[in-house]
Amino acid sequence: MHPRRSAQEVLLCNLCETAALHSRCEVCNINLCKACVGDHLSDSSKQHNVMPFLQRKSTPNYPKCPKHANELCKHHCEKCDIPVCITCVSSGKHRGHKLSDFLEKLSAKTQNLQKDLKELETRIYPRYQKIASDVQTEKAKIETNYGKLTTATEQEGEILHREITTIVNRQKSDIQEMKNKHLYTLNKNTEEIIQKITELKQIISDLKSILKSNDVSLTSTYKSRNSEFRTLPPKVQVTLPSFTPQKINTDQLREMFGSLSPLSINTEHGDTMKSAEAVPSPPVKPLLDEPRLTATIDTEYSSLCSVSCLSEDQIWTCGDNETMKLLNLQSKLMTSIKTKSGKKLSDIAVTRDRDLVYTDYSNNTVNLIRNKKIRTVITLQGWKPHNVCCTASNDILVTMVSNDGKQSKVGRYSGSTEKQSIQFDDQGRPLYSAGRYIDKYISENKNLDICVADWAARAVVVVNQLGKLRFRYTGHPSNTEQSFTPVGITTDSQSHILTADCDNHRIHILDHDGQFLRYIHCDLCDPWGLSVDIRDNLFVAEYYTVKVKKIQYM
Structure with missing residues (x-):
């Protein structure tokens, strides 16, 4: 603040900053003293509108256009959802788009x-x-x-x-x-x-x-x-008494003593409050007949494995090295972080607290990044981590393989504590294929099902929150070019399951019961990692082109 401007002093002219203000230019949005009014009106590059300060209008504070420095954004493009100035409109970039008054918006x-x-x-x-x-x-x-x-x-x-x-x-x-x-x-x-x-x-x-x-x-x-x-005389014969102690049965003693009922801690999902307008539930979002590509982001890896949304316009990515990159929709690098071990990481996921989790196959760890500081939260014994996701309850789900590569399972962790291990079905058969270097991407659905894309088994394996097998999806009969090869997997607000079929260059959309709904094509090439933002926009990491494509499909 100017040292001479305070709540106890008169407002000053914006030009000379010495005399008290007298008038205001509604066009230029500045205050003027009597002496400076003439100088201001001498600028013929604009049609000024100077009036006494007390008769001024309430001037809207239009934002400045980031592309045209001397222009104010007085309109709002509904399709692009951004403010635009008159020069932006006349440039033709927003031709056919619906424009609204910025103040109304x-x-x-x-x-x-x-x-x-x-x-x-x-x-x-x-x-x-x-x-x-x-x-x-x-x-x-x-x-x-x-x-x-x-x-x-x-x-x-x-x-x-x-x-x-x-x-x-x-x-x-x-x-x-x-x-x-x-x-x-x-x-x-x-x-x-x-x-x-x-x-x-x-x-x-x-x-x-x-x-x-x-x-x-x-x-x-x-x-x-x-x-x-x-x-x-008779000799008295006496057999001395003896004491024979009974062997103490600890279990019987405990039973006789009494027992404690087990401590039961159940975390129930909180009730969802109705909105102030008492709308019972958000409307079902229909799938678009023709999904639309809305953005393409260059990542500059040699190969691209995973993507995870931090927000609607920022994504974390990881590829073939030890670096994780945070990028915006314009491919601008916001920040980058290297793994603690200096080795290539396996997968990434964003937590509900907007922290980043990554798995490190080289040292059997799962790590949390907060404020750019890395903390190891899980160290596996006898197992190596592959892929990871974060749940609605802020648990961590990890797909992993045994050190000898002969077993695979899913572990659920709260902090560093394993709460659940999912490995076999009710008949004792393995739920997931084995293999030392085979990724198994994972996602939790809104109904709390756990969905795993098992590439080696050519199947999406879905179990409920208790680890009981619900179904396996092995592709749609229309798969005639190549066999079904699921890699990345994600879910959306409608409990749809989306999985990347890399060899067939498309995304399969399933409902929560595993019924096929439709494909997403959008000229995809080797789709790999998937992520959905809070508005149900799909982000697809292409393995070889190393691009992330943002797709609107609902």
């Missing part, structure tokens, strides 16, 4: 913007806030709910501990009782023996006294008790 778009803003502020944003609030409430409940589980577990443990303590104490009491009985028996036996020993001592003493006295009367009256003592 701007007004209509402004109304749409206002509707969008109102819907976002009053309906959509509050719903998101409520959902976020509900999640926070749910998180707040976690401590309470899991705390109750922990308490219940501890209480059950205390009950079991008490039962075990009771059992142990009872057994200790039984042991003590056995011990007491044992000791009583031994003590009684000991008392009997001691009594006998006392008697024996007395008899021995008496006999010695008799022999020493030589008293005939004592000798004649003596009666022997030896026979009585020859029978020895």
Whole structure:
């Protein structure tokens, strides 16, 4: 801002920038002081319209024409969907095109913007806030709910501990009782023996006294008790008790203790809110009888493998080297990024967050590029990645082959965690052909089916989100030139499946159940990678011409 222009000062003349403004030229869209009005009117190259500033009209802010520097775009070409100036119109480039007043077009778009803003502020944003609030409430409940589980577990443990303590104490009491009985028996036996020993001592003493006295009367009256003592006292035989512990069966113990029900986390697809106008659903887009080529983009690879839409007018591409290129519809290189390994990549895909994912066959990795920084998110063990796509739930689907080339499968990943592996049908037969260097392009349909173009099997293999085989499409009977050779594959808003039939130089359009609808030709040459933008424009990467063709087919 000019240092002398502020909210507290008068507006100044745009020419001298010193005097206060007095008038305004509606044609040139500038403010003038009294002194500069004459100088401005002396320019006869235009027919000026100068009036007092307070009587000025609300001058529309027409954009400048990018091709004709001195012209303003006062019209809008409906077919090309761009603003144009009168020179653009008279040049003949827009002959036959419907032209509308730029201000009318701007007004209509402004109304749409206002509707969008109102819907976002009053309906959509509050719903998101409520959902976020509900999640926070749910998180707040976690401590309470899991705390109750922990308490219940501890209480059950205390009950079991008490039962075990009771059992142990009872057994200790039984042991003590056995011990007491044992000791009583031994003590009684000991008392009997001691009594006998006392008697024996007395008899021995008496006999010695008799022999020493030589008293005939004592000798004649003596009666022997030896026979009585020859029978020895009984010996107590006691078999000591023993403890035989039972082998603990951990499974039975766990079952007896109780079990937790499994944690079940289901991510349901969010409800789709009706628009503010309460339109039930967008109308079905019919297929064009004659698809139209609307743009051709040069990529400057030696061979072109993949294309993925970043927006309606920018596409990511990859070919026969280690470089990924972001190009606009005029073939201008917006940016380029080399793989982390420096080796040729296999495939690319754009995520819902507009990041780029690529697969690197050389080091068995899947990598994410955000703000030009590369981060490895998946490292495969025993498998090599081929092609990749990103799902509506922001998962990553990867086609891969085993290191020995004898097995193929599809893996679903959330971050670096494998959530699903799709390899066999219900009879245990492989869903996909094997082969070490055979690409299998992949796409998720709007009905969440997983579609794989299996070139070696000459088939499009479609499974549902659980990995159950739905159908195989092996080409249309009209394929008489060459056998069906599906390479690239993509899907659109109508759940159509589009696959590139490279040897026959055309695209097959199928419905979501695999029924053939029609071909797209458009002078295609070796179509390979495919991608569809949000407006259902098809982008086709041609392998040998290394061009990307934008085609309108709906």
